[in-house]
Amino acid sequence: MTGPVSGITFAERAQAVRRAATRLCLLLGWAPLHEVPLPNGRRADILALRPDGGFACIEVKSGSRDFLSDQKWQDYRAFCDALYFAVDSDFPLDLLPADTGLVVAADLTAEVIRDAPAHPLAASRRRSLLQRFATLAASRLVLCEDPGAAVALRTALRPE
Structure with missing residues (x-):
């Protein structure tokens, strides 16, 4: 399925927006983490730890x-x-709730509009939440450096 503009899929559009929003986080001094499972069963697209904690x-x-x-x-x-909310420049901004922040992405850059x-x-x-964030970030870093650790972890957690 393609999006309304430029023939890219919705998944490709979401990935581009996420990439631009993540770069913005880094420029703001925020530490972004993708796909963070939350205690209520939801998954945050990006959870960023800000310099103020x-x-x-x-x-x-x-x-x-x-x-x-x-x-949700x-x-x-x-x-x-x-x-x-992070959206691309083609998104109809009037749909988004006024009581949330707004990040608009264009190409590889993004800007906080509100x-x-x-x-x-x-x-x-x-x-x-800080404990959850740090544990997830550290685990992902270990898996980047040692992909074999994922196999060892799955084996250790396998029920007998």
């Missing part, structure tokens, strides 16, 4: 149909200090 969740949308068919985004608020309103996490939730 807060978390920004960035929900990537490939088009209006993606946004309109997926209303409100479930992410409980696990971040600021919630953003800052997200702050809704600070409770200290206990922040600590738990």
Whole structure:
């Protein structure tokens, strides 16, 4: 299935937006992590640890149909200090809720168009989320350096 503009698929469009949003995070001094499983069963497209110790969740949308068919985004608020949507420059911005931040991507760059309103996490939730974030990041780094570790881990976790 292709998107409405330039003949790319929705998956390719989402990947391009995610890549640009991730680069923006790095430029802002945020530490982004993709596809972060949250305690409520949801998966954050990008969860970024900010220099102030807060978390920004960035929900990537490939088009209006993606946004309109997926209303789970409100479930992410409980696990971040600021919630953003990242879309491409062709996205109809009036669809997005005004009480979220907005990142618009074009090619390999992105820009924060609207800052997200702050809704600070409770200290206990922040600590738990920080532990989850660090463990996931460290595990992914180990697997990049030693792909064989994944096999060893699966073997160790296999039920007898």
